[in-house]
Amino acid sequence: xxxxxxxxxxxxxxxxLDRPGDLFVSQGKIIAVGAEPPGFRAEKxxxxxxxxxxxxxxxxxxRPAPLASDLAAAVAGGVTTLVSPPDMExxxxxxxxxxxxxxxxxxxxxxxxxxxxxxxxxxxxERLSEMNRxxxxxxxxFSQGKSPLxxxxxxxxxxxxxxxxxxxxxxxxxxxxxxxxxxAHDGEVAxxxxxxxxPVSAETVALSTLITLAADTGVRLHLCCVSSAxxxxxxxxxxxxxxxxxxDASIHHLHFSERAIGFFNADARFNPPLRSERDRDAIxxxxxxxxxxxxxxxxxxxxxxxxxxxxxxxxxxxxxELLLSLTLRWASEENLPxxxxxxxxxxRAADILGREDLGHLGIGARxxxxxxxxxxxxxxxxxxxxxxxxSTPFQGQTLLGRTRFTLVDxxxxxxxx
Amino acid sequence: xxxxPLPPQNHTPQLDARGALAHLLCIEGLPRETLTRILxxxxxxxxxxxxxxxxxxxxxxxxxxxxxxENSTRTRTTFEIAAKRLSADVINLDIxxxxxxxxxxxxxxxxxxxxxxxxxxxxxxxxxxxxxxxAEHLRRMGYDDIHVVNAGDGRHAHPTQALLDxxxxxxxxxDFSSLTVTIVGDILHSRVARxxxxxxxxxxxxxxxxxAPQTLLPRAVASLGGASCGARVFHDLRKGLADADVVxxxxxxxxxxxxxxxxxxxxxxxxxxxTPEKLALAKSDAIVMHPGPMNRGVEIASEVADGQQAVIxxxxxxxxxxxxxxxxxxxxx
Numbered sequence: 001x002x003x004x005x006x007x008x009x010x011x012x013x014x015x016x017l018d019r020p021g022d023l024f025v026s027q028g029k030i031i032a033v034g035a036e037p038p039g040f041r042a043e044k045x046x047x048x049x050x051x052x053x054x055x056x057x058x059x060x061x062x063r064p065a066p067l068a069s070d071l072a073a074a075v076a077g078g079v080t081t082l083v084s085p086p087d088m089e090x091x092x093x094x095x096x097x098x099x100x101x102x103x104x105x106x107x108x109x110x111x112x113x114x115x116x117x118x119x120x121x122x123x124x125x126e127r128l129s130e131m132n133r134x135x136x137x138x139x140x141x142f143s144q145g146k147s148p149l150x151x152x153x154x155x156x157x158x159x160x161x162x163x164x165x166x167x168x169x170x171x172x173x174x175x176x177x178x179x180x181x182x183x184a185h186d187g188e189v190a191x192x193x194x195x196x197x198x199p200v201s202a203e204t205v206a207l208s209t210l211i212t213l214a215a216d217t218g219v220r221l222h223l224c225c226v227s228s229a230x231x232x233x234x235x236x237x238x239x240x241x242x243x244x245x246x247x248d249a250s251i252h253h254l255h256f257s258e259r260a261i262g263f264f265n266a267d268a269r270f271n272p273p274l275r276s277e278r279d280r281d282a283i284x285x286x287x288x289x290x291x292x293x294x295x296x297x298x299x300x301x302x303x304x305x306x307x308x309x310x311x312x313x314x315x316x317x318x319x320x321e322l323l324l325s326l327t328l329r330w331a332s333e334e335n336l337p338x339x340x341x342x343x344x345x346x347x348r349a350a351d352i353l354g355r356e357d358l359g360h361l362g363i364g365a366r367x368x369x370x371x372x373x374x375x376x377x378x379x380x381x382x383x384x385x386x387x388x389x390x391s392t393p394f395q396g397q398t399l400l401g402r403t404r405f406t407l408v409d410x411x412x413x414x415x416x417x
Numbered sequence: 418x419x420x421x422p423l424p425p426q427n428h429t430p431q432l433d434a435r436g437a438l439a440h441l442l443c444i445e446g447l448p449r450e451t452l453t454r455i456l457x458x459x460x461x462x463x464x465x466x467x468x469x470x471x472x473x474x475x476x477x478x479x480x481x482x483x484x485x486x487e488n489s490t491r492t493r494t495t496f497e498i499a500a501k502r503l504s505a506d507v508i509n510l511d512i513x514x515x516x517x518x519x520x521x522x523x524x525x526x527x528x529x530x531x532x533x534x535x536x537x538x539x540x541x542x543x544x545x546x547x548x549x550x551x552a553e554h555l556r557r558m559g560y561d562d563i564h565v566v567n568a569g570d571g572r573h574a575h576p577t578q579a580l581l582d583x584x585x586x587x588x589x590x591x592d593f594s595s596l597t598v599t600i601v602g603d604i605l606h607s608r609v610a611r612x613x614x615x616x617x618x619x620x621x622x623x624x625x626x627x628x629a630p631q632t633l634l635p636r637a638v639a640s641l642g643g644a645s646c647g648a649r650v651f652h653d654l655r656k657g658l659a660d661a662d663v664v665x666x667x668x669x670x671x672x673x674x675x676x677x678x679x680x681x682x683x684x685x686x687x688x689x690x691x692t693p694e695k696l697a698l699a700k701s702d703a704i705v706m707h708p709g710p711m712n713r714g715v716e717i718a719s720e721v722a723d724g725q726q727a728v729i730x731x732x733x734x735x736x737x738x739x740x741x742x743x744x745x746x747x748x749x750x
Binding site for chain 2: 186187188190191192193194195196197199263264304307308309310311312
């Protein structure tokens with residue numbers, strides 16, 4: 001099908017394009033930007049007057065559950081691709097499970113779902129998973145999700161094996177022993193509230209191990225959810241040495257510090273924990289400097305799992321529908337040009353995935369698009385969120401930026417009412 | 418860059434819209450006037466124990482539920498005595514052995530007790546923040562006339578203990594502003610220490626010191642007590658005791674004595690146990706306090722515990738008056 005998107009304001013983070021223009025799509029791909037190709041006959045036209053036309057967002061960490069409501073939430077939030085860690089229910093450590101998940105996701109015809117396979121069987125950190133069989137079942141990389149892999153000998157083997165076949169490994173840097181029993185950043189708020197702390201060293205000790213082993217094995221390493229200034233600095237230093245290492249940070253660590261916990265607000269419980277204001281500022285700077293991509297780390301929790309004393313409440317929050325608005329808020333607070341800010345959730349994420357067909361508006365790219373009105377205000381509330389589980393520390397806040405159309409492979413998968 | 422606007426739970430949830438005390442959850446956030454009023458009210462109850470009839474009718478017809486999710490016969494008993502002296506009906510629920518064992522959630526338990534027309538919950542819980550969860554739930558459910566008293570939550574707070582400690586200090590020392598108060602022991606795991614520091618800070622104590630090995634201190638210990646009146650940290654008990662007016666010894670839990678935090682009770686006593694010889698470094702009229710129960714020979718030598726400067730039993734007596742004051746201010750007509 002031929003589709004014309006007219007009168008919009010095009011933003012392509014990859015090239016820095018930031019100007020009014022039309023976009024032409026044929027057979028699911030972008031075929032022209034600006035001037036209409038000769039002989040093009042649009043079967044469908046979207047009037048994008050007043051809208052930003054950008055690549056669809058790529059969320060590097062989202063656990064969609066339940067699948068249908070969260071993939072609907074994704075496209076309502078302008079997210080066209082989401083990467084799902086293996087610590088879902090069921091664990092993605094068998095090809096059949098991965099196939100079932102991707103089949104269900106494909107049948108919904110909403111967002112593109114890229115699964116991460118379990119690095120070890122059952123995420124137990126003991127035996128390697130069948131990476132080649134999982135890759136054949138569409139896993140794009142291998143991960144432990146938020147499960148630890150404390151045995152460094154097994155970790156080394158996993159890196160060696162993954163490197164052999166060129167599989168990337170995605171890990172959250174968190175030392176198992178130093179974070180044991182911890183529920184909050186080991187800082188002022190934990191001291192005041194009597195919560196068991198997770199020191200920054202839980203992240204930096206793990207990073208030191210991971211970076212050392214990555215350098216030794218040559219594995220392509222992506223570090224998920226970096227939370228501290230010291231951690232960001234270590235990643236930056238490793239990248240400067242030319243190691244094939246990338247990282248992301250979550251929108252929660254981008255906007256909140258430990259102070260969001262207030263008096264035991266369980267919605268502000270995260271893994272890794274929200275850290276100090278200094279750490280948050282370093283995350284903001286790292287993302288602005290292009291060192292880190294941004295993810296929603298969408299980990300929806302049921303109300304019952306949050307209505308518990310802080311230390312017993314489950315960490316995580318809904319985020320897919322907030323990724324766009326919170327990226328825009330960060331851009332406006334830091335005075336970042338739109339292409340530069342959106343790069344953190346589009347082209348940079350595509351680079352991390354090694355997908356040249358995603359995350360940009362170049363000719364030949366997949367027509368995964370997000371058309372949004374940048375100054376549309378909306379309030380985060382149970383009835384404005386599509387996702388079934390509504391827990392988020394942003395509840396009640398007014399944000400800017402609302403998706404009007406979302407396209408995947410040139411097909412409209414979401415149109416605002 | 419300012420934090421994104423804070424969620425509503427950042428407001429001190431224990432004061433109602435008019436600034437009156439609706440619950441007693443922690444000391445933090447309570448104005449000095451409120452603390453002073455509680456201590457003054459306690460003072461008026463203190464003479465009651467010497468009378469033939471020890472009761473006043475302030476809580477007549479009210480039901481006070483003691484919800485002890487964690488065992489503590491001692492604290493529960495002092496709350497029970499306080500409530501009974503106010504003429505309340507007291508119901509003791511030993512929940513650690515009943516509902517939760519059957520899988521009922523904390524808030525399910527609370528809903529059931531609300532349906533039994535409770536007027537007050539006295540809550541002891543092993544998890545920091547549990548009484549806040551209950552108070553927030555009551556607010557959401559519209560039970561504005563049910564009050565929560567925190568009788569100790571995890572490592573977080575033990576506000577009535579702090580108030581009775583403040584009462585004791587005021588009784589013996591009057592003015593807080595000139596005092597050096599030294600708190601010794603396991604600060605990391607101590608709800609008493611956190612509440613004492615908050616109370617001393619609110620009441621304007623001259624200097625607050627904490628003494629412990631680094632393994633028993635929270636990393637951000639210096640931030641306790643707020644920016645204006647932070648705690649001074651000492652690792653050497655002798656230095657921490659120098660010229661102190663008040664010495665508060667903390668209990669060292671058995672399970673912490675031999676492990677990754679401390680090598681042995683013997684070594685702990687050698688460095689952090691209060692002996693007459695070390696106490697002599699404090700002011701000659703210094704008082705020695707302990708929230709009990711004491712481990713003699715671990716954190717405190719018997720000669721000190723039974724000595725002239727110890728006011729540990731006074732604390733117990735004052736504790737009942739302070740708890741009466743809190744309960745009557747929350748639910749009294």
